[in-house]
Amino acid sequence: MPTGNHSGLSGAQIDHFINQGYLKLEDAFDAELAHQGQAELWTAMGLSPDRPDEWSRPVVRLGFMTGPAFAAAANTPRLHDAYDALVGEGRWLEPTGLGTFPVRFPSSDDPGDAGWHVDMSFDTDHPDFMQWRINLMSRGRALLMLFLFSDVGPDDAPTRIRKGSHAEIARSLLPHGEHGLTLRELSADGFAATAACGEALATGPAGTVYLCHPFLVHAAQPHRGTRPRFMAQPALLPRDGFDPTLPPSPVQQAIRKACGLAF
Template sequence: MNDTLGLAEIEAFIRDGFVRIDRGFDRALAEEARAILWRATGCDPNDRATWTQPVIRLGQFGQPPFRAAVNTPALHRAFDQLVGPGRWLPRDALGTFVVRFPSPDAPSDDGWHVDMSFGEDQPDFMEWRANVSSRGRALLMLFLFSDTGPDDAPTRIRAGSHIDIARQLAPAGEAGLTLRELAADGFTGSAHRPEIAATGEAGTVYLCHPFLVHAAQAHRGANPRFLAQPPLLPREPLSLDRVDAHYSPVEIAIRQAIDEDG
């Protein structure tokens, strides 16, 4: 069976912190899923007067089109290639959906950030944590359930910013840092990185290093954008010191960042 990702794509993931997979899941699945999501928003797709908010966040969805979208053979092969065979947990649902509507109002959630991976028992999300071995998260994933062009509020990505975050987390060891600590400088440590827009047709999937700095933006287009952003959870902890030296690309990126920093 052919791998989903070629060597150049894996090298790009290690360097840039993400890889784009076109047709990661079928466009027909995206259409089925959007019908469910539209009902959940309480908005009418044919009546723009009902699109009164710039963003609506929706919870977990485990209906068949969502389960099928996150479990395609192509994506499973890519998970194996980036995280390691047997080192990740299959998903039976997709996590938070962010639906962004065309709006003259600026969104209130468009700051640069890194998704935290443990400590969610703290009521203050700024106290959630991440550590250098990415405890609790193997990948950040962006699933495009609608066609997303440059004006359709594509997620902004700072290519290579996972390197900066790895270096920031390394001195904190296994305890890691809180989002408040990581964000103390407003993520200016990665401001020099090139900014990429996560555009693509419905069915496109971006597989991202868990340390990738990213941000939302305002919707200046015509049609709402539907995006799922679930984590890929690890079956076993990531390791930066493997006896057999069989490191995954996620681990290699962290190791290279720390080694180059030292």
């Protein structure tokens, strides 16, 4: 396992990513960019931070945002170094913005989307999202990322993370080769193999980014706080497919460790 410094990440950080499936980076982008992004998101929703009586839904979903604040937040030098360290230099595409944004509001209503899941990465043009697919090589996705555009505490609907769950998903995908599994197939047992995993909450001040293994099992939850939670959950896209001639990245090392593979 890695022990030295990797493009600004310590060996301990790399090991945590490989073993637990995620890495928390505070101050990954400037709080002023988060403030600018929030302003754009309020406008896009047609809502106001000063009119809480209009916050009538537990969650409002916004798509991919390409404004300057979002592109800048996704492409700070610190994040570029981290992308290089986890995915491999030259193996990812520079983000042109951020999204999607599930903006969560304080509410006693069930948001309707709080189940455990893994984000699928290919065949995502299928009209039935349960038919979207994922495979052992994580075709179409280099990382899952969580960008906090507001301060997020334990009551502010932080994303729930099952620590180490990426290893169980890798083992589930192993027999299915390039074809992989659909979300319906992968979730048939409710991700029972990951139920014993410890849980972490994606909390932190605005400007925090969680860089997650693409196989990480995670879930939303209701908002029990007082102020809306703003977060982007984009993929970092790979530049090309898996290349066995290149040294394995930490993303690939995590899969190898889980499955005992030598690819």
